[in-house]
Amino acid sequence: MTESEHLFIGKRTIRKDAIPKVTGTMKFSSDYYIPGMLVGRIYKSPYAFADVRHIDTSEAERMGAVVITPDDVPSKLFNPRLVSVFEVTYKDYQVLTKHPRYLGDAIAAVAAPTEEKAQRALEALRVEFDNIRKPILDPFEAMSPNAPQIHDRILKGDERIDVKNNVGCVLEYSEGDVDKALKNADLVVERRFKTNRRYHMQLEPKTALCIPHSDGSITIYSTTQTIHNTRILIGQIFDIPLSKINVVKVPIGGSFGSSIQINPVVPITVALCLKARKPVKITLTREEDIYDHVAYQMHFKIRAGVTKDGRLVAGELENIMDIGAHQIQAYPLLGTALGWFVSLYKWRNIRYVGKAVYTNKVPTCAFRGYGAPQVSWAVETVIDEIAEKLGMDPVDFRLMNYVGKGDVFWGQGPTVKSIIRSDGVPELMERGKKLIGWHRRRLPSEKTGRYRRGIGVGRSFHTSGAGGPISGEVIDYTGSILKVNEDGTIDYITALQDHGGGTLDAHVKIIAEELGVPPDLINLVWSDTQTTLYDVCTHASRGTYVGGGAAVQAAKQLKEKIFNYAIRVLEKAVSPDALRLGYDKELKQAVVYVVDNPNMKITLKDLATLAWQRNWGTIATTVTYRSKAAPPSFTVYFVEVEVDTYTGKVRPVKVIGGADVGTVINPDFAAGQLHGGFAQGWGMTVLEDTPYLENGELMNRGFITDYKIVTAQDMPKLEDFQVIFAHTYEPTGPHGAKGLGEAALNSVAGAVANAIYNAIGVRFYELPITPEKVLEALKRREGGE
Amino acid sequence: MKIPIHFILNGEEVSVEVEPNELLLNLLREKLGLTGPKYVCGIGECGACTVLLDGEPVLSCLTLAVDVDGHEVTTIEGLAKDNELTAVQKAFIEEAAVQCGYCTPGFIIMIDKLLKENPNPTEEEIREYIRGNLCRCTGYVNIVKAALKAAEELRKNTSLIKIKK
Numbered sequence: 001m002t003e004s005e006h007l008f009i010g011k012r013t014i015r016k017d018a019i020p021k022v023t024g025t026m027k028f029s030s031d032y033y034i035p036g037m038l039v040g041r042i043y044k045s046p047y048a049f050a051d052v053r054h055i056d057t058s059e060a061e062r063m064g065a066v067v068i069t070p071d072d073v074p075s076k077l078f079n080p081r082l083v084s085v086f087e088v089t090y091k092d093y094q095v096l097t098k099h100p101r102y103l104g105d106a107i108a109a110v111a112a113p114t115e116e117k118a119q120r121a122l123e124a125l126r127v128e129f130d131n132i133r134k135p136i137l138d139p140f141e142a143m144s145p146n147a148p149q150i151h152d153r154i155l156k157g158d159e160r161i162d163v164k165n166n167v168g169c170v171l172e173y174s175e176g177d178v179d180k181a182l183k184n185a186d187l188v189v190e191r192r193f194k195t196n197r198r199y200h201m202q203l204e205p206k207t208a209l210c211i212p213h214s215d216g217s218i219t220i221y222s223t224t225q226t227i228h229n230t231r232i233l234i235g236q237i238f239d240i241p242l243s244k245i246n247v248v249k250v251p252i253g254g255s256f257g258s259s260i261q262i263n264p265v266v267p268i269t270v271a272l273c274l275k276a277r278k279p280v281k282i283t284l285t286r287e288e289d290i291y292d293h294v295a296y297q298m299h300f301k302i303r304a305g306v307t308k309d310g311r312l313v314a315g316e317l318e319n320i321m322d323i324g325a326h327q328i329q330a331y332p333l334l335g336t337a338l339g340w341f342v343s344l345y346k347w348r349n350i351r352y353v354g355k356a357v358y359t360n361k362v363p364t365c366a367f368r369g370y371g372a373p374q375v376s377w378a379v380e381t382v383i384d385e386i387a388e389k390l391g392m393d394p395v396d397f398r399l400m401n402y403v404g405k406g407d408v409f410w411g412q413g414p415t416v417k418s419i420i421r422s423d424g425v426p427e428l429m430e431r432g433k434k435l436i437g438w439h440r441r442r443l444p445s446e447k448t449g450r451y452r453r454g455i456g457v458g459r460s461f462h463t464s465g466a467g468g469p470i471s472g473e474v475i476d477y478t479g480s481i482l483k484v485n486e487d488g489t490i491d492y493i494t495a496l497q498d499h500g501g502g503t504l505d506a507h508v509k510i511i512a513e514e515l516g517v518p519p520d521l522i523n524l525v526w527s528d529t530q531t532t533l534y535d536v537c538t539h540a541s542r543g544t545y546v547g548g549g550a551a552v553q554a555a556k557q558l559k560e561k562i563f564n565y566a567i568r569v570l571e572k573a574v575s576p577d578a579l580r581l582g583y584d585k586e587l588k589q590a591v592v593y594v595v596d597n598p599n600m601k602i603t604l605k606d607l608a609t610l611a612w613q614r615n616w617g618t619i620a621t622t623v624t625y626r627s628k629a630a631p632p633s634f635t636v637y638f639v640e641v642e643v644d645t646y647t648g649k650v651r652p653v654k655v656i657g658g659a660d661v662g663t664v665i666n667p668d669f670a671a672g673q674l675h676g677g678f679a680q681g682w683g684m685t686v687l688e689d690t691p692y693l694e695n696g697e698l699m700n701r702g703f704i705t706d707y708k709i710v711t712a713q714d715m716p717k718l719e720d721f722q723v724i725f726a727h728t729y730e731p732t733g734p735h736g737a738k739g740l741g742e743a744a745l746n747s748v749a750g751a752v753a754n755a756i757y758n759a760i761g762v763r764f765y766e767l768p769i770t771p772e773k774v775l776e777a778l779k780r781r782e783g784g785e
Numbered sequence: 786m787k788i789p790i791h792f793i794l795n796g797e798e799v800s801v802e803v804e805p806n807e808l809l810l811n812l813l814r815e816k817l818g819l820t821g822p823k824y825v826c827g828i829g830e831c832g833a834c835t836v837l838l839d840g841e842p843v844l845s846c847l848t849l850a851v852d853v854d855g856h857e858v859t860t861i862e863g864l865a866k867d868n869e870l871t872a873v874q875k876a877f878i879e880e881a882a883v884q885c886g887y888c889t890p891g892f893i894i895m896i897d898k899l900l901k902e903n904p905n906p907t908e909e910e911i912r913e914y915i916r917g918n919l920c921r922c923t924g925y926v927n928i929v930k931a932a933l934k935a936a937e938e939l940r941k942n943t944s945l946i947k948i949k950k
Contacts (some may be wrong), residue, residue, distance in 0.1 A: 014878050021886030022874040022893060024821020024861030033822035116804075200919055203825050203833060203887035252825070253887030286826045378825030500885030500922050621803050659906075668881030672923055676884065704830050712912040712925040721926060 008512045008519055009665050015505045016524045017251065017498075027249045030207040030222040031691065037113035037209075038066065040272050040282035041118040042265070043125050044291065045100030048135035048360040048696025049150070052098040055108055056126035058299050065110040065121030066276040070096040074237055077155050080261035081328050081365075082229040083466075083537050088473050090169055090327045095237060095267045101150050102135075102325035102360050103696045104291035106264055111272045111280045119208055135696035137358035139299065139322040142166040142357050150325065150358040166358040168327050171334035172416060176349030178303075185305030189386055193300040193378040196689040196767040197322075204253025206263040206586040209281040210273035217244040218273060222266050223252050225259045225497050226537035231529045233262045234270055249529040255499050256680075257366035258293045260539045261328045265292075287702030294690055295367035296333060297322040298374045302382050304347070310392050315347030317375075319354040325687035326363040330356035332474060333371050335413025340375040342407050343632065345383065345401045360696050366539065368677075369462065372411075372746040373684060376460035380750025381763060384456070394754070395429050395438070398459055399580055409632050411463035412540065415472030418629040422738070424461065424660025424726020426501040428636040432457070433657045436638035444761030451640045453653060454759025458751025461634045464558045464730075464739035465542030467627025476542065476627055479533025480550045482511065482558045483620035486612075488605030489589050490517070490558075493525045495532035501642055501741055502669035503543030506777040507551040509665055510734050514555035516581040517590040517604070533624055541633065541739030544665060548734030550625035557621040562604070565611050565619065566592040569602050572756055603764045629732045633743040634660040637678070637751035643759045645778055648771030650686050650756060652716045659743060660726035663736035671723040673744040678721070679710045681748020685716045686769050790854035794819075795863025803850040810834045810845035813860060821861035821890045825919070832918030835891040840871045842898050861890035864897060873897045876935035877928075884922035891918050896932045900939055908933065 020026035057067040077091040108125055112118040136142045143165045151163045184190050208222040218240070224230050227247040235242045252259065265282050273280040284292060298321050305314040319337050323330045334354035342350055369376075387397035404407065404699065405423035410416060417433050432438075441455045466474040481493040492511060498504040504524050512519040525531075535547075563576035573579055573594045584591045584603070593601035611619050640654040657674035664670050687708055691699045700706035715721065729736035749767065757763050762777045787802040787837070794817065801813055813819040825833040827846050834846040837859040848880050873896050876882070883889050892915060899906060899914045906914070911932045912925070920928065 015883065017886065018878040018883055021883045021889050022870065022877050023865050024890040026886055027820065028887065030824065033815055203823070203885065203919070203921055205824070252885065255883040256921070283824070672881055672884060672927055675924035675926035676922045680921070703828065704826050705828065709919060709921065711916045711919065713916045714927065717927055718908060718926065718929060
């Protein structure tokens, strides 16, 4: 179907939540204030590695505060993320711990009528520690035989496992004969990389509000990407029937993966609420939030072999992940990191070793791209080097060796594979080259003067969800409900969360397209776990592709029901197939009419009313859906940078962000993903990190004053930032669409790093590429020269 | 010790008792039901809590509630009048400058103020004016576009357009 054949898809529309958001009336979880509500505060470990000897709560309790310690809460181990199947879920978290493993592990919590009283009660807690140890901050040191154990025993599903050398989990894989292939290769490039420990810096700090009811049930409002998994986890930890827990879907002020897991603040708030029997809310301070979650930090070693005519013959990846104090999704990430690597290029012979290593640092979790920004940066650097050494154009070399249409794709790791059916890479490369002015690209050695410009390319992808034709280790399941109201409007009910990208507006457009009625008639219901079908989580860029897939099916079923009822009224029509749905502008109503006979019609309003008057049944449908594929959305960035060789500062001069998302449903919001993706990718490449002091404290001490993110002044000018979309159609996608959120970031760092190389002739193997590192490298090179 | 204060909030008189150390942001959110201004950093680094004090942007997380006694405070909730969005609000919607929406109130307050000071700002002037407001979703692209569009709309003297709330 061409764009012009769509009624609503690909057209600009106003998002459903726009007016509440621009008028400041949209309520996020931190915006709820309940009468009689207590405010909670969490006692976080002041030591990175210690044992709690004693907690004296008497003074805090004398002040009237409700206090919980590890003795008051279930001690069972859990994993706050429930996206993998049970058998491969590694559990090492507790609601509160007596054995803090990083500076920030929760030991106790208090609740009081005001924030000030809660803070005073918190300060009145007397906690004594034993066995205060020097924290282990380096994963290689952690793996050494003499290193103290951060965790002794953890659970994998129900199985107890002993942790050895602080390695939380391992994944190894090989295919073909790497050693032989490398031996026979004309060129072998071996490089080590280290990525940064980025903080999500989502604007809304993690929040939970728990309200108890007289029948023993509770209602939870929280910052989450998954209301259903929140309910399940709270049920499991506290042994509460799920029918007694309702988790309300509220908008989330950014997340970027940091609330795929149920944030620690949620069970702590629930525990306080269960003890106090009053509503309790905790909103983390920003400083606490920085100590709550960061991105996975990876140490890579890559070996790649290639023939002199540019054919890759082997790829080896060693991936040591510094996961911090707890496992969230380290094990599945070992698999996806391999998946990203394997699905980037045709290595032909593959070897992979992935290890997730505990350190006494802030726990790591998914951060937009789930390891793909890290892996892609390293691989795209190596690929660029190989192309240069072979004297080949970097674009041509990529096109020769990338995994594309017809190839096997396993972005989500070895258990989630499917065949690539749509691929816009050649088009994005071609158009991107023209728009950036690829022909202007000169060798680094030709650049002189203080300001040196360079052009680079970076290519990557992300999956659209985690589905596949066979059931793997990752759960990908959703459900949606559609019902026609008595006035002919339609309620759309889904548990799927919109993080701000306009995902649910895309669903509305898909439903509107399928039904032939305008999006205005479709109401996006803010719902909860009681009234929605299970959805695993809005993650893995699955919102539009998987949720949209469910929406298509629900709309098709609804339409069938509508026609089966309408045929009873529009008697002359030969069959339901002869009926159409549309919008009558005069009546301002959705109408069912007989094809080619627009006067033979009934409004959806009248039909809905007749349906219950005559006991035909409400016009409603429920659909559950598991995707059979997770097609890659390819992205290609062409970036021109300018390096100030006096200060080491790098500036983006021109950016072409290209994406292959199949059919573009929301053009504005799709472009917005690339804008935001570039900004985060730029921050990743040149700006962001959370280094540590020796005692396990963050150097920034939690303050964003020392965690800079990109501002409006750091971005290229409007005219120098262009977004392009490939003209592709994904046959498995809803109206041909694929995901985008994460792909929009994944290829940025590779492009920027390659542009920096093209400007000054220096490659960097450690992120971020700060001005200090640039100056140091220039100095070293000049010394060498 | 509670201190009584009186001030104009979004055009209406308010009398309320506050603690001497109470922040304007907390007063607005917790006692007066205005949750448009957001807590994001609490140290004046992000601009999400910005409100107007006698028409000038201030960070409500760094302003004591007692200091607004006798003054006029406007929050994001007070910008749209009579169910009509301002040109900046409308431009934010039309240019898709809103994603998660958490930073949006702070940006709209600032750009509204910018356009009162400078009806014809350049892109560079816009970026400079909002450099203290952080956004993690949009890369600021559509926010800058919205500011340019609102400026153009206002210059065409169609300051208020009707979108039903």
